[in-house]
Amino acid sequence: MEKIAENRTIIQYLPYVTRWDYLATMFTEAITVNAPEKLADVPVPRRASYIRMIMLELSRIASHLLWLGTFIADIGAQTPFFYVFREREMIYDLFEAATGMRMMHNYFRIGGVAADLPYGWLDKCEDYCHYQLEKVDEYEKLITNNPIFRKRVEGVGKITREEAINWGLSGPMLRASGVKWDLRKVDHYELYDELDWELQWATEGDCLARYFVRVREMRESCKMVLQAIKQIPGGSYENLEAQRVLGGPKSEWNSIDYQFISKKPSPTFKVPNGEHYVRVEAPKGELGVYLIGENSVFPWRWKIRPPGFINLQVLPQLVRGMKIADIMAILGSVDIIMGEVDR
Amino acid sequence: MNGIDLQQSFVELLAGLGLTPAVARALWMPLPMLLVILVVTVGALASTWLERKISAAAQQRIGPEYAGPFGLAIPAADVVKLLIKQTTIPAQSDPLLFVIGPVIVFISVFLSFLVIPFGQNLVISDVGTGVFLVIAISSIAPIGLLMAGYSSNNKYSLLGGLRAAAQSISYEIPLALAALAVVMMSNNLSTIDIVNQQAGLGILSWNVWRQPIGFVIFMIAVLAECERIPFDLPEAEEELVAGYQTEYSGVNFMLFYGASYANLFLSALLVAILYLGGWELPFPIDRVAEVLRIPESSSIWQIVAAFLGITMILLKAFAFIFLAILLRWTVPRVRIDQLLDLGWKFLLPIGLGNLLITAALKLAFPVAFGG
Numbered sequence: 001m002e003k004i005a006e007n008r009t010i011i012q013y014l015p016y017v018t019r020w021d022y023l024a025t026m027f028t029e030a031i032t033v034n035a036p037e038k039l040a041d042v043p044v045p046r047r048a049s050y051i052r053m054i055m056l057e058l059s060r061i062a063s064h065l066l067w068l069g070t071f072i073a074d075i076g077a078q079t080p081f082f083y084v085f086r087e088r089e090m091i092y093d094l095f096e097a098a099t100g101m102r103m104m105h106n107y108f109r110i111g112g113v114a115a116d117l118p119y120g121w122l123d124k125c126e127d128y129c130h131y132q133l134e135k136v137d138e139y140e141k142l143i144t145n146n147p148i149f150r151k152r153v154e155g156v157g158k159i160t161r162e163e164a165i166n167w168g169l170s171g172p173m174l175r176a177s178g179v180k181w182d183l184r185k186v187d188h189y190e191l192y193d194e195l196d197w198e199l200q201w202a203t204e205g206d207c208l209a210r211y212f213v214r215v216r217e218m219r220e221s222c223k224m225v226l227q228a229i230k231q232i233p234g235g236s237y238e239n240l241e242a243q244r245v246l247g248g249p250k251s252e253w254n255s256i257d258y259q260f261i262s263k264k265p266s267p268t269f270k271v272p273n274g275e276h277y278v279r280v281e282a283p284k285g286e287l288g289v290y291l292i293g294e295n296s297v298f299p300w301r302w303k304i305r306p307p308g309f310i311n312l313q314v315l316p317q318l319v320r321g322m323k324i325a326d327i328m329a330i331l332g333s334v335d336i337i338m339g340e341v342d343r
Numbered sequence: 344m345n346g347i348d349l350q351q352s353f354v355e356l357l358a359g360l361g362l363t364p365a366v367a368r369a370l371w372m373p374l375p376m377l378l379v380i381l382v383v384t385v386g387a388l389a390s391t392w393l394e395r396k397i398s399a400a401a402q403q404r405i406g407p408e409y410a411g412p413f414g415l416a417i418p419a420a421d422v423v424k425l426l427i428k429q430t431t432i433p434a435q436s437d438p439l440l441f442v443i444g445p446v447i448v449f450i451s452v453f454l455s456f457l458v459i460p461f462g463q464n465l466v467i468s469d470v471g472t473g474v475f476l477v478i479a480i481s482s483i484a485p486i487g488l489l490m491a492g493y494s495s496n497n498k499y500s501l502l503g504g505l506r507a508a509a510q511s512i513s514y515e516i517p518l519a520l521a522a523l524a525v526v527m528m529s530n531n532l533s534t535i536d537i538v539n540q541q542a543g544l545g546i547l548s549w550n551v552w553r554q555p556i557g558f559v560i561f562m563i564a565v566l567a568e569c570e571r572i573p574f575d576l577p578e579a580e581e582e583l584v585a586g587y588q589t590e591y592s593g594v595n596f597m598l599f600y601g602a603s604y605a606n607l608f609l610s611a612l613l614v615a616i617l618y619l620g621g622w623e624l625p626f627p628i629d630r631v632a633e634v635l636r637i638p639e640s641s642s643i644w645q646i647v648a649a650f651l652g653i654t655m656i657l658l659k660a661f662a663f664i665f666l667a668i669l670l671r672w673t674v675p676r677v678r679i680d681q682l683l684d685l686g687w688k689f690l691l692p693i694g695l696g697n698l699l700i701t702a703a704l705k706l707a708f709p710v711a712f713g714g
Contacts (some may be wrong), residue, residue: 066637072582073581073677075581075675075676076572076573076575076579076581076674076675076676077572077672077673077674077675077676078402078672079398079401079402079672079673081402082402082403082404083402085405086403121502142673146674146675146678148573148674148675148677149675150678151678151681152675152676152677152678152681323678323679323680324582324583325579325582325676325678325679326504326678327582328581328582
């Protein structure tokens with residue numbers, strides 16, 4: 001994947017990236033456009049940034065949903081798997097309506113997103129978020145206080161705060177061990193500061209704590225999407241055509257902040273000279289790209305820092321001295337996707 | 344409370360045709376056996392269909408739909424598929440043990456149906472040691488599982504076989520203790536007498552009211568004996584591929600599969616017989632006959648009563664199967680050490696305590712507790 005990036009332009013490379021972590025696809029696209037954007041100082045319109053945030057948080061919910069299903073299936077209960085797929089399907093329907101594709105969206109562009117949201121999409125998305133909040137309660141009713149589940153995960157696979165930091169863990173793995181570290185809060189990227197949300201964390205560091213962090217993050221993401229829907233500026237949602245007729249050619253509707261893309265990204269967009277590291281908070285942890293450009297259409301180096309690969313390293317230490325059945329619970333709670341572990 | 348005696352009628356009928364009673368009895372003998380094997384097979388197949396349909400409903404799916412009405416032909420399709428499938432025996436295995444293992448499991452389960460009554464006289468043989476026989480025979484199955492696990496020459500199979508043996512042994516004891524408390528109340532090991540002792544007041548006289556703790560212990564223990572979630576450790580697919588079944592295919596696999604569902608059916612019937620009044624209706628049926636002024640000896644009434652009895656025991660059994668299936672698709676699996684802890688450190692002392700309390704109550708209130 002990294003080698004492929006070195007002889008593709010960014011726009012040519014975008015369709016590949018959703019194969020890293022194919023369950024949190026929007027994040028791979030986000031980091032792929034964020035890296036050259038930051039290097040070339042391309043501005044992102046406010047509307048585009050909001051669309052990105054909505055997509056990213058939906059993608060986070062989808063990823064956590066699938067994690068929940070597989071985690072519970074790993075410790076023996078098959079049924080929640082079908083429940084989470086029911087909800088995940090709706091997210092994918094939303095993605096399909098906005099991007100044309102369910103998983104391999106190819107939606108993010110340098111300076112914005114490929115297309116504006118279709119009319120009525122935000123209403124559907126709002127409905128979905130309210131529905132999803134109820135369903136998270138339903139999962140909790142089914143799973144959280146089940147004594148068998150508690151016995152299987154409580155105190156299993158404990159990581160202390162120091163260990164978590166020393167192993168370079170990130171995302172829910174780190175936050176469940178008592179470290180308040182969320183790149184959305186730390187790096188202030190996109191417009192996450194304009195939303196009112198709380199960082200989810202726990203101190204126990206066991207499988208149960210990781211479960212709680214992820215379940216609460218699902219709720220938090222729903223609330224963030226709901227807020228973003230209320231705050232999103234401009235665009236077809238505010239009846240663009242009517243406003244243009246009303247305001248005349250000099251109306252504000254066409255200013256950069258009201259567009260979904262700052263400028264049409266040229267297929268020959270040149271990655272400028274320089275090198276830097278850009279990261280986003282993916283559902284599984286810190287997803288980063290170390291990019292070296294040499295004023296060419298191709299990046300000179302494109303190093304990916306996948307969260308799954310680095311979180312997985314801790315597994316041998318966690319399973320030492322545990323029972324065979326615990327391996328499944330611990331591996332499930334780490335939340336890995338092999339697509340990004342071995343790119 | 345005599346019920347219809349089919350055997351006697353059959354023998355009398357043949358004797359009327361000019362056969363000696365001995366020949367007539369010999370002719371009678373294979374009939375109930377065939378009938379029970381048929382009933383058990385149908386019951387097990389119905390359980391597999393229920394498993395599919397109920398799990399589908401729990402998971403918001405539709406389940407089998409196109410094979411026959413409501414997918415009812417699915418179990419038959421299963422059997423036919425497994426029958427015509429090639430049986431592979433792994434090259435490094437012990438072929439003799441590999442084949443004998445599933446047969447032992449299958450036979451031991453089907454043999455237990457010998458003493459399961461569906462009505463006053465609807466039983467193959469009313470053995471005096473009925474419940475004891477069932478518990479004794481069910482201890483043979485782990486040997487077959489161990490054979491299968493050992494002979495497969497596969498570490499997952501071996502682990503599964505060992506887990507199956509450990510689990511069966513651990514849960515047999517609470518199971519026996521719970522059954523013993525019931526036996527103590529009815530002063531009899533015979534399954535028929537245990538049911539008769541629960542007759543009289545309809546639903547109020549069922550053992551479940553007098554043995555609530557024993558009922559719960561028995562339910563948990565039979566679930567563990569059936570190796571179903573939350574106790575399906577011998578075949579935990581996330582950990583052991585498929586446990587002792589890993590290397591099996593075709594007919595040999597079908598024997599395991601059939602035995603596991605027949606065992607579920609057997610356990611459900613045992614729960615119905617020991618705790619839910621067997622073939623008794625929730626209201627005393629004799630009183631109904633009195634109210635309706637039907638003589639209890641009239642043959643039509645006898646047939647109706649027998650029919651209602653069979654329906655009742657099947658209803659109770661399938662209610663338990665429904666519960667077991669629902670449980671299977673709701674809860675996660677326990678870990679092997681937690682399973683053994685539950686068996687030895689929780690169920691066993693409680694079972695002993697229950698036995699003690701039952702004995703004390705029997706001495707104190709002989710009327711209510713079968714003194």
